[in-house]
Amino acid sequence: MGSARDLGLLVLRLGIGGAVFAHGAQKLFGWFGGAGPEATAASMESKGFEPGDRNALLSGVSETLGGAMIAAGLGTGPAAAAVSSSMAVASTTHVDNGYFNSKGGFELPAAYAISATAIAMTGPGKLSLDHVTRNVFNRKWMRRVAYLVTFGLAAYVISERQATLDSRSMDRARS
Structure with a gap:
């Protein structure tokens, strides 16, 4: 068994x-009372993420695979x-609602992002598959490259969404 630190990291x-x-x-998949891929795609498209199906797939895979890998402590930094x-x-889709989740704010996605970043910074601990595999999928350079690539992609997605929302706003103003 690991130390209290390792147990705490496992729980986190x-x-x-x-x-x-x-x-x-x-x-x-529509599990846990979720909307499933088609409704998620439609919702994302309505929020300015075009095409909705591609964005729903990317966010769903990032969350499902990334979440599972964090839980297992495998490829922890990239996950x-x-x-x-x-x-x-x-978080950008909730910012207009303020901070608190009770009002539809960005509190929950921000808390997940901060927590995932803290896990990447501290490492998964000894009670993890990364420890068992001697961090073969969790090297410092992998974490750095993963953050550069994924945040670059996130910036692109946010920029494209804003352009879509601006275009829609201009179209409504002309109507």
């Missing part, structure tokens, strides 16, 4: 990873990068 990974996995599975980036994008 299982809680955050499991919750994010469930959110992704709602999108991809955390995928989750953090996906949650950064999700």
